[in-house]
Amino acid sequence: MSLINTVYAAETAPHTTAESTDGGVLATLGINSTLFAFQLVNFAIVIAVLWFMILKPLTKKMSERQKMIDDSIDNAKKIETNLGMSERKYQEKIDQAKVDANKFIEKAQQEALLVAEATKEKTKKEIEQLVETARKNIKTERDESINELKEHAADLIIAAAEKILSAKIDVDKDDKSIEEAVKSLK
Amino acid sequence: MELHIPTLAPETIFHLGKFPVTNTIVNVWLAIAVFIIVGLIIRNRVNLKPGKIQNFMEFFLEKLLVYFDQVTGDRKKTLSFLPLVGSVFFFILLSNWLGLLPGTGSIHIGEAPLLRPANADLNMTLAMAVSVVVISHIVGLVTVGVFTHIGKFVQLGGLIKSFSKGPVAIFTAVINLAVGFIEIISEFAKVLSLSLRLFGNIFAGEVLITVIASILAIVLPAPFMLLELLVGLVQASVFTMLTLVYLTVMSSAPHGEHS
Numbered sequence: 001m002s003l004i005n006t007v008y009a010a011e012t013a014p015h016t017t018a019e020s021t022d023g024g025v026l027a028t029l030g031i032n033s034t035l036f037a038f039q040l041v042n043f044a045i046v047i048a049v050l051w052f053m054i055l056k057p058l059t060k061k062m063s064e065r066q067k068m069i070d071d072s073i074d075n076a077k078k079i080e081t082n083l084g085m086s087e088r089k090y091q092e093k094i095d096q097a098k099v100d101a102n103k104f105i106e107k108a109q110q111e112a113l114l115v116a117e118a119t120k121e122k123t124k125k126e127i128e129q130l131v132e133t134a135r136k137n138i139k140t141e142r143d144e145s146i147n148e149l150k151e152h153a154a155d156l157i158i159a160a161a162e163k164i165l166s167a168k169i170d171v172d173k174d175d176k177s178i179e180e181a182v183k184s185l186k
Numbered sequence: 187m188e189l190h191i192p193t194l195a196p197e198t199i200f201h202l203g204k205f206p207v208t209n210t211i212v213n214v215w216l217a218i219a220v221f222i223i224v225g226l227i228i229r230n231r232v233n234l235k236p237g238k239i240q241n242f243m244e245f246f247l248e249k250l251l252v253y254f255d256q257v258t259g260d261r262k263k264t265l266s267f268l269p270l271v272g273s274v275f276f277f278i279l280l281s282n283w284l285g286l287l288p289g290t291g292s293i294h295i296g297e298a299p300l301l302r303p304a305n306a307d308l309n310m311t312l313a314m315a316v317s318v319v320v321i322s323h324i325v326g327l328v329t330v331g332v333f334t335h336i337g338k339f340v341q342l343g344g345l346i347k348s349f350s351k352g353p354v355a356i357f358t359a360v361i362n363l364a365v366g367f368i369e370i371i372s373e374f375a376k377v378l379s380l381s382l383r384l385f386g387n388i389f390a391g392e393v394l395i396t397v398i399a400s401i402l403a404i405v406l407p408a409p410f411m412l413l414e415l416l417v418g419l420v421q422a423s424v425f426t427m428l429t430l431v432y433l434t435v436m437s438s439a440p441h442g443e444h445s
Binding site: 031039040047052064 | 196206208210211222229233244247272274277307309313314317
């Protein structure tokens with residue numbers, strides 16, 4: 001330290017220090033009313049610059065982002081709730097549709113059974129009618145056949161009698177005997 | 187080799203009319219210029235999707251807000267105090283760190299160094315301390331009401347009421363009145379302690395680096411400069427936290443007010 005020539009600025013440059021004209025403890029500590037006021041103004045400027053140019057925009061943007069995140073979370077929750085509700089409604093509708101479908105199927109089956117029964121009954125009736133008609137026709141045809149057969153048989157009998165008797169018979173008697181023969185056939 | 191140990195008072199560089207401009211004021215202007223540049227950058231780039239610079243600053247600010255929340259206990263309160271405490275923190279931090287710029291204490295105009303840390307000027311620290319304490323009282327007056335706030339210091343109401351309650355109550359009221367006066371004194375002590383602590387630490391750091399640099403100007407000051415970085419951060423934190431405590435205490439109703 002002997003090489004170092006320690007020079008206290010207070011001694012070497014008393015004219016440069018701001019408080020040199022004041023006296024007392026405050027002056028010793030370097031406090032000067034003008035400088036104090038100057039620094040107060042400077043501090044106010046610092047606060048204004050820092051707040052309005054840096055901190056306020058940043059905090060504002062951070063708040064906006066926080067609000068956006070909160071809103072997004074709320075919306076996501078709402079969407080999730082709505083989705084759950086929609087899924088429940090969808091499931092309810094599906095269940096209802098299944099129930100309705102089962103009812104329709106059951107009803108259709110019942111209707112089909114009824115239709116089948118009715119058709120069956122109708123067919124049965126038609127068949128019976130056909131059978132009846134056929135029976136009637138058969139009876140009619142049989143009667144006609146019997147009548148024809150009788151007529152043919154009468155003719156044959158007459159022809160045969162004429163041939164066998166080979167006798168000449170009066171026409172009126174002939175007709176009468178024929179009719180009697182026919183009646184007896186009936 | 188001459189050793190220019192900084193004086194307690196800042197050195198005048200030039201005059202603006204009648205007003206002296208000291209090297210600490212130059213340092214404050216430098217800090218303001220840095221803040222304006224950063225502010226302009228932020229204004230142009232601030233976005234909901236932050237870029238690198240914004241992301242870094244928001245990270246830093248968010249960490250700071252979490253610390254502040256521990257004192258205030260309420261984010262809303264923290265944000266209402268942020269204009270003052272945030273500004274105090276960043277200003278002290280930057281001005282302390284600016285003191286480590288090459289040229290501080292070594293570039294001279296005449297016999298006075300051009301740059302000197304702003305907080306190595308008691309006028310600056312005193313201005314900040316006075317501002318903080320005065321603002322804390324304004325906050326107290328606004329938030330808890332004029333009479334409640336004054337009642338924290340001058341407890342005459344309690345003394346008057348105590349006359350009807352007996353000697354013990356009177357004794358307690360007299361003690362409370364005395365405590366109130368001590369509280370008034372402590373408000374002045376706040377100003378002194380805030381200003382002298384910050385000034386003392388930063389000024390001591392300046393003196394230390396000056397002395398170390400005079401022994402060996404290369405390499406040797408580096409560890410001390412790193413230490414000064416830490417001191418700058420710690421002192422900014424201490425001043426800010428104390429400011430926040432004062433604001434929180436002043437904005438809270440005194441004990442017994444709630445009931």
